[in-house]
Amino acid sequence: xxxxKLVGTILRGIYVTLFAVMCTTNLLAAPDEDPNTNLPPxxxxxxxxxxxxxxGFERSLFAPVQVFLYRADxxxxxxxxxxxxxxxxxxxxxxxITVNYYECNSFIEPLVRLQTPATPGYYTICIYGGSFHxxxxxxxx
Numbered sequence: 001x002x003x004x005k006l007v008g009t010i011l012r013g014i015y016v017t018l019f020a021v022m023c024t025t026n027l028l029a030a031p032d033e034d035p036n037t038n039l040p041p042x043x044x045x046x047x048x049x050x051x052x053x054x055x056g057f058e059r060s061l062f063a064p065v066q067v068f069l070y071r072a073d074x075x076x077x078x079x080x081x082x083x084x085x086x087x088x089x090x091x092x093x094x095x096x097i098t099v100n101y102y103e104c105n106s107f108i109e110p111l112v113r114l115q116t117p118a119t120p121g122y123y124t125i126c127i128y129g130g131s132f133h134x135x136x137x138x139x140x141x
Contacts, residue, residue: 041068044125044136065127067136074116076125080106084129089114094122116140
């Protein structure tokens with residue numbers, strides 16, 4: 001009788017220990033997260049081919065157009081710091097094919113977000129306006 005109680009106590013101890021180990025392991029295990037989740041936005045350098053020329057216009061602290069790549073959201077954000085007027089924003093792949101396209105008026109929409117391609121590669125963002133033309137490059141990994 002005593003041996004049965006001893007075996008029962010040992011088995012309960014083993015079950016409790018296994019349960020505690022499983023709970024602790026699940027609580028302390030690192031979640032499967034995308035490493036891009038908490039990345040800050042990356043600024044894409046935009047090379048201005050032509051810029052607006054307004055006589056008597058003071059220079060801004062910022063470029064006429066800024067572009068930021070949000071890898072976690074798979075988006076490119078284009079900020080118009082100056083009114084360029086009607087603008088076309090394109091994302092072009094390395095083969096020269098337009099993969100995303102948006103037209104807007106920079107006065108009405110000073111901020112534009114475009115989805116980045118899912119295919120890894122080298123891409124160019126082109127911003128065309130009446131008096132502004134700029135390009136920037138980025139990679140998707």
